[in-house]
Amino acid sequence: MNFVNIFKKTALVASLTMLVSFSASANTLLWNTGVTDSGKGAEGSVDQHYTLGGGAASYVGIGVNGAWLADSASNASAWITPTANANDGSLDPFTNGTYTFSQTFDLSGYDASKTSFSAMWAADNNASVYLNGSLLSSITGGTYSNFNSFSSFSANSGFVSGLNTLSFVVTNLAQNGGNPSGLRVEFSNVNVAAVPEPKTNAMLLSGLALMGLVVRRRKALES
Incomplete structure (x- = not known):
């Protein structure tokens, strides 16, 4: 030779x-709401990737409320709710309710300083999103647009090596008789870089x- x-x-x-050394796939790093490993979850099923209130189940809503942003035709995401019925009118009749939906993702083997993502979300009613306890964004005012259209948020810092937590704290405003509450999230442009061994x-x-x-x-x- x-x-x-x-x-x-x-x-x-x-x-x-x-x-x-420097390429990595992030297809299963961050999950949209209401989906399984193979597509949209069945209505009324337990969401596989989001927990509610520190370990309780969250659900893929049955019969999405007509005032909410419709689930995507591509099944990219779906609304998740505190109870299986997305039209549950028994929630928070006289005092505001607070529901924290969380997902944990692992950056072991990735460079946390080079991780970033963009996302869209909607909530009924107000909501704030936190990465490892630090506020990223809020949608407030209890307005119709909070749940009828997407708002955007993103992160390019605040990640740590190992386990990270995204928490969505949803405040459902009391309405003298009860009303539903839910969350919808879609991620895009998730970027990670593997740490060379x-x-x-x-x-x-x-x-x-x-x-x-x-x-x-x-x-x-x-x-």
Whole structure:
């Protein structure tokens, strides 16, 4: 095998090593509300990725309230609710109710400082979203637009190595007789970067050193 072929193979190995070290898939890192691993959850089922109030179940709402933003035709997300019935009129008749929907995601093996995402959300009525306890965004005022259209939020800092928690604190305003409450979230542009393992870094450095040696020997032969 001549030096040119050695150089080409070494360059290919180094390129593949770089790709493995710094690319990562985030398809299952953050979950939209109301979906399973294979698509939209069945109405009335327990949401697989969001808990309510520190461990209680949250539900994919049965018969979404007509005033709420309709579930997406693509089944990308669905409303989740404190009870299985999305039209439950028994909630919070005289005092405001507070419902905290949370999901936990693991950044072990990823560079937390290079993680970011964008998302859309809607809630009945007011809501605030927190990343690891730090406020990211709020929709307030109890307005119709809080649950009839999406608002946006994002994060590009505040992540930690290991387990992270996103918490959506929804306040349902009392209405003299009870009324439903729910949350809808869709993520987009989720970006993560894998942390290179020491072995991978060593392989990369060895490959680069070999490339330099091949180049020097080839130049010596041509001179």
